[in-house]
Amino acid sequence: MGSHQRDRQLLREAEGYLDLALSDVGGELPLPMRIQLAGRCLHALDLLSDKMAQRVHAVMLRGHALKISERFEEAIACFETAAKIDEENIHIFLALAWCQKRCGRLDLAIRAMEEGILVDPTEAILFYNLACYWALTGNVAQTVVYLGRALELDSAMRDLIPAESDFDLVRDATEFQALTTVIV
Secondary structure, three states: OOHHHHHHHHHHHHHHHHHHHHOOOOOOOOHHHHHHHHHHHHHHHHOOOHHHHOOHHHHHHHHHHHHHOOOHHHHHHHHHHHHHHOOOOHHHHHHHHHHHHHOOOHHHHHHHHHHHHHHOOOOHHHHHHHHHHHHHHOOHHHHHHHHHHHHHHOHHHHHHHHHOHHHOOOOOOHHHHHHHOOOO
């Protein structure tokens, strides 16, 4: 089997393990099982040729496997590398910010979302996540601005707000209530 064909097979194997780790068939898999599957994904990625391992798809797979394994600092490094390779992929910014939030770096999570918005200012999920991160800082004004924009872009986002714990710090603020209360 040629090197290129072997690399493609290893990528498919890594994708398969990651898909299994993220699957919710029959309910969410227990964390130890997800970490084990993520480890198998990482092992397959470790066997890639250097050239293939540096491609954005492989770097993203590695980042997601590390994220599942709760190795957030290592995942951040992968997503930062991926962002340098593919500056137009908003999913990279979403994953990067998600990990930075879990490392207690809301400032960097906010920056990642702002960079994502520069790439695609029509993607509601970027504004929604940015509102979440601002809410976690307690900044009501910024939360309302970005959540308002998310709702303008996709009104279905309104359904996510009641269960979103990120908004708990600002939920009782008058401005937040005015934005999120639906008058029938």
